Amino acid sequence: MAETAPRRVTADVAIVGAGPAGIAAAVRAAESGARVVVLDEAPRPGGQIWRHTTRGTLPRGARRWLERLDASGAQVLSGASVVDADGPRLLAQWRGEPLVVSAERIILATGARELFLPFPGWTLPGVVGVGGAQALLKAGMPVAGRRVVVAGSGPLLLAVAAALAGAGAHVAVVAEQAPAAAVRRFAAGLWRRPAKLWQAARYRAGVPRARHRPGVWVTRADGDTTVREVTLTDGRRTWTVPCDLLAVGYGLVPATELPRLLGCRIERGRVHVDEYQRTSEPAILCAGEPTGIAGAHAALVQGQIAACAALDRPAEATSLLAARDAWRRFAARLEATFAPRDELRTLADADTVVCRCEDVTLGRIDASWGSRAAKRYTRAGMGPCQGRICGAALQYLFDWTPDRVRVPVAPATVGTLVHAAALNTEPQDPS
Amino acid sequence: MSGVAVPPDAVVVGAGIVGAACALELARAGLRVLVLDAGDVGGGTTAAGMGHLVVMDDSEEQFALTAYSVRLWRELAPSLPPECEFDPCGTLWIAADAAQLEAVRRKHEAYTARGVAAEVLDGAALAACEPALRAPLAGALLVPGDAVLYPPGAARHLLAEACRAGAVFRGGSRVDAIRPGAVVVGGRALPAGIVVNAAGAAAPELTPGLPIVPRKGHLAITDRYPGLCRHQIVELGYLQSAHEMTAESVAFNVQPRRTGQVLIGSSRELVGWDPATNRAVLGRMLERAVHFMPALAAASVIRVWTGFRPATPDKLPLIGPWEEMEGVWVAAGHEGLGITTSLGTARLLADLITGRTPAIDPAPYAPMRVLSAARRHG
């Protein structure tokens, strides 16, 4: 046993992730009197969407939730990444030190990450993710006067284009790979939904209609020290657009490493949950994007349902179930509308880097291998990101299934992992 | 390839590093070789191993096979492609105190007397060549001829060379049984005059009676810290950890990768085929590493995994004919040294099969010794 015992926290409910799902779960559980601890690896709560440096710039609804979180009595540990888990216990690394969390119930609200599909030039400086561009904007990156192309797929494109335009960038084009007809049907359907996520009309205000081009995708980016021009196609015609910033992303993929480590059943890349957000594992619930990409409002509803179920008061969630189901249907339409088209599988050429950590080009990979063999032979997916970026792309390109998850699910120091065994032991009396 | 139409002279079962090396030697000796693996090349224990090419002196026989094999690796080194990540970094066997330094001196005599270069370092010299090690340590034995490589890369290379020499590889082909003069795959018997069981820790499933058990080990790999660790560094107590078939043991054993990453080992457990991380063992293993190399405490680990060494009761591999069944040969049971001893094993096996005179005495590795041992005891 390690000489010094790690710090321990016990709670009724432990929540991993302080995005909308985790916040809503924490607020709901703590307001009903439960002892709640929330762990999030980011420096402040808010998740992908509400992680602003100053709350003043957030929409009112978001500010309300964050204020409720402050007042709820939930213990929020920002900068705590969960690196290992077993049953209802978590091992986190917090401020460089190990922390063992024991709870009656765990709610996993680990969110999603962007899907990058490789094409020639995607690793040039000046090419960023759509979400990445937004994060940079939130962190205050100056874009005034820059010529920007926004490309890829999904509702995020217009949101980010609008934000870029609002910050003074010149948005040359928003290239949405989904076919125009599908996008039109989706937009029409929105009027019948409670959806606020994709407030198409408002976002459009920042981007003239003519510059929003459905059925168009990027085939390559060129430049020297930075991106200079982007080649676009609609499948028949190909043209180039000069730019000095390309924001490109193909939607989101659920972050399921921690649920998989805990043995939760996964279906079609998502954590399988029942009506009350309960996973296949006892005492483990899941809310928000790991269960399917449906946006922040869906995450808020799911987080609250999960909290009620975690406290064994599912009846209190009854009024939320209809809304959650509507969001599920919305998620299905979202996925169907913005599914990446087959042409995107063939953009990368032999020299295109597919794994950035290990600098592996597509030409070195054989489609017949599978994720494990690709790792073994080329190191693709073996770097510090552990396949979090290239893994999803390779799965998409080659129809591979993901390799098994291993400890640690986020980088942890040797000093932290020395205490891994504390996950399997009862807390000692602090005498 | 048309090799399958004509029945092969030899079927090698298993494309781990041992099977791949055997296929290469047999193909070079002029045999038509077919290699079968349930998965693909180097996906078994070979994918989980550390890749330390090391001369070890647990016994005279172990010394002979490892020294021979390291020599073969060094001969091969100039022709290894970059994917093998060969790095002639040498081994440091470290002595914590005066008593261990005495043992290091004896080890030095043993190595030099048998023609393996080695050098005793005092505490100051050790600190100078590995500044991240805890101070003070009493000293170390530097074995400069040892090296490290990337095992699955090496297995793949050896198999590719075998195929260039005429061998045929069929992945995704599980062998259900070995019969006299044939292997059975998917219900069909493939005739072969010679069958080499190189199925690693699974070898007894095909050749009942082989005393091989899986001996689990954990490894952890860090992010990149170039220069933190410059040699394969092993505590002297490692030998004991490997030697005693106790339920559980750990030893300090770290390896620099060419990427600047540090690979941290090692543990040994007898728990069957359970691949799950044993957090208690992992914790002790890492604690041992931090004890010797305190700077590692702050190093970021990106992945932990386990693998199964094919262990035999007398710590020696089984190489040679299996006289219980006509035409069956064994090349398995290499425990924690199979990456190193794959080349020596393959050369010995090909010598025996083709009637050449082996460079070292093959008798200590003869598989039949286990039966005579069993009969003696029984």
Ligand SMILES: Cc1cc2nc3c(=O)[nH]c(=O)nc-3n(C[C@H](O)[C@H](O)[C@H](O)COP(=O)(O)OP(=O)(O)OC[C@H]3O[C@@H](n4cnc5c(N)ncnc54)[C@H](O)[C@@H]3O)c2cc1C
């Ligand atoms: C890059 C990006 C940009 C986006 N931008 C927008 C936008 O502009 N507009 C919009 O409507 N939607 C946007 N979305 C979608 C939006 O973020 C989600 O719909 C919503 O945030 C989902 O909430 P969530 O709580 O499920 O997940 P998230 O908000 O993603 O929260 C998950 C949290 O879990 C934490 N976490 C994950 N793993 C661990 C771990 N092992 N240990 C500790 N903490 C962990 C993360 O740090 C994160 O804070 C974006 C998504 C992404 C990925």
Ligand SMILES: Cc1cc2nc3c(=O)[nH]c(=O)nc-3n(C[C@H](O)[C@H](O)[C@H](O)COP(=O)(O)OP(=O)(O)OC[C@H]3O[C@@H](n4cnc5c(N)ncnc54)[C@H](O)[C@@H]3O)c2cc1C
């Ligand atoms: C943690 C750890 C660290 C190690 N470190 C080192 C080190 O530093 N140096 C060193 O020299 N050694 C080391 N080793 C030992 C080394 O990895 C093994 O001795 C070596 O890999 C064994 O190789 P093999 O080819 O016999 O077995 P394997 O690599 O397991 O190959 C056997 C092959 O047979 C196939 N197979 C099995 N059954 C069948 C069947 N019925 N039909 C068809 N195919 C079948 C499998 O798919 C597999 O590919 C280490 C081992 C471990 C676990």
